[in-house]
Amino acid sequence: EDKVVQSPLSLVVHEGDTVTLNCSYEVTNFRSLLWYKQEKKAPTFLFMLTSSGIEKKSGRLSSILDKKELFSILNITATQTGDSAVYLCAVDHAGGTSYGKLTFGQGTILTVHP
């Protein structure tokens, strides 16, 4: 059975801290791993990772994939209260010419206190 597991399930930090969120997976036909941020309603796209060892970076957020060990991490440096959200990891493992059939992890609830 395809599985995506995130840890920790929740995390409480103070502004300025650095956090690392983890995602491990076991799927067939791996295509890519995606990170989303969900605040109130719609998950919003952060990163898509397809190759091992190449870091993707956007401002204070960065992510990397290890396809040998089947995991990814999402780092957030100098956290701000606006980073408080649920962070979702998902794996696209559709076969053939299909894309976007994602298996999601349970999410990590991040709370950043002022």
Added chain:
Amino acid sequence: GAGVSQSPSNKVTEKGKDVELRCDPISGHTALYWYRQSLGQGLEFLIYFQGNSAPDKSGLPSDRFSAERTGGSVSTLTIQRTQQEDSAVYLCASSLWGTGNLHFGNGTRLTVT
């Protein structure tokens, strides 16, 4: 431009009734997806439409669930004879084909009483 639009945003229905949820994808996005987010279950894939190809219905939980996509644009997810376990947020997403980068709508929160 406009994002993915879903309606209604909230729907309360009685057990046994049918409901229709609507999704208007981003213009030009050929792929459309329905996902469900339940408390304690996370996001689950339901169905996927890509262009004129037959939809991938492998995530639909029962034959009470069906979906259509008319004219390659708007999609409707129909749940017949609703049950309490159908209560969830139903999220629609769209993407350009071949990208896998899904843009989600705000969802329809369905409550079955």
